[in-house]
Amino acid sequence: MRASLIQIAVNEGESVASRRSRVADLVREQSASDLVVLPELWTVGAFAYEQFETEAEPLDGPTCQEMARAARDAGVWLHAGSFVERAGDGSLYNTALVLSPEGELAATYRKIHRFGFDQGEAVLMSPGDTLTTVALPEQTLGLATCYDLRFPELFRGLVDAGATTMVVAAGWPARRLAHWTLLSRARAVEDQCYVLSCGLAGTHAGVEQAGHSLVVDPWGEILAQAGPGEDVLTVELDPGKVAETREQFPALKDRRLRR
Template sequence: MRVSLIQSAVEAWEPTDERRRRVAEKVRGRAGDDLVVLPELWTAGAWAYDRWDQDAEPLDGPTAEAMSAAARHAGTWLHAGSVVERDTDGTLYNTALLFDRSGELRGHYRKMHRYGFDTGEATLMGGGHAVVTVPADFGVVGLAVCYDLRFPELFRGLIDAGAELIAVPAAWPAARLSHWRLLTRTRALEEQVFLLACCATGEHGGMEQGGHSTVVDPWGTVLAEADRDEQVVTADVDMAEVSRIRSALPVLRDRVLGLEPAARR
């Protein structure tokens, strides 16, 4: 199967509607791909906190509408990165959206781990609680977002829920690029999954983005990687590799901790 990561620039000067139109056009051009992944909060900017309230939208808002149409046009599964979702009670969430080839929204995930410690996302957004996997026609897709990469227990939960491929939209800072490159390989290797990590590029909210979107196989081998420019990264992956590698090196079978509650003493 063919996968593509659309490493899109998020710049403060570009109107949200124009960026939405521009990215939708790129998705429509990916006919022949099986899965396309976009970055985190690419409409508003993951670091542009002052834009979140005005750019927040419901799950069926303008971004979902545009991405649904683009996925249907291209005939591809589309992980539309994430949007600032406004729930009916007014709470904001960093929410990832996954559409199928017909443009139907097949799953959404509210980011569990909110970055910022005592500022930004950690204080302005609510946190999700559900581990989300979605069966696709090529395998089971697990959903995570950016800062989630630092929490291996979520990724273990995703494989326990059947994930064979995990998509991670991100807006990772350029200053910590070495962490990004290490963590993406580590999460793929330890969970024996394909990991598709799509990071924004450009600068917004005063934060320079790291780019270097990457496709990593279940051995932890980088199959494709972007640089810092706006670009599309494409790779061919064989989903049968997941079961072959898990059989050849059955580390997941040999787990001891985390399978059953610890015995009380």
């Protein structure tokens, strides 16, 4: 399975509508891939809190519609990153979308762990409460968003639900870049799965983004990693490697503590 991670640079001088159009074209350019992954909150910027309310949209709003067309045109599975969703009751969520090669909405995931320590996202958005997996022809994706990466129990839950590849859409700050790489590798090693961590570039509301998106194999080896700016990583994933790793080193079978 060929996967492409598009590390998007959010420039505050670029309108949301212009960025949607530009990103849709970037997705269309990945037609040779099977799976394309976008970062967290790339429409507004992960730390542009003042825009969350004004740029919020319903699940079937312009972001979903434009990404659905791009997925269909490219013929790819598209993890469209996340956007600010306004639910029917007015609540805001940090919501990820997965679209099929036909442009159909295959899954949504509302971010469970909100970042901010009682400010920012943590107070502006409501938490999700459901683990989400998506069955692709050769892999089952487990969905996580940014701060979720610090909570290994979420990933163990996804493993128990059948996930073999974890997709982490993020807007991770540059000042914690070392944690980004370390935690992505740790989740891959402890859950014996691929981890596709796709981050933002640029600066949002004065917060420099880490970039450095990466793909990690089930042994914790980094197969590819981007730099700090806008970039595209394309990696071939071996569909059988997860099962092979879990058979060669069956640590997951020795788990004793389960919820």
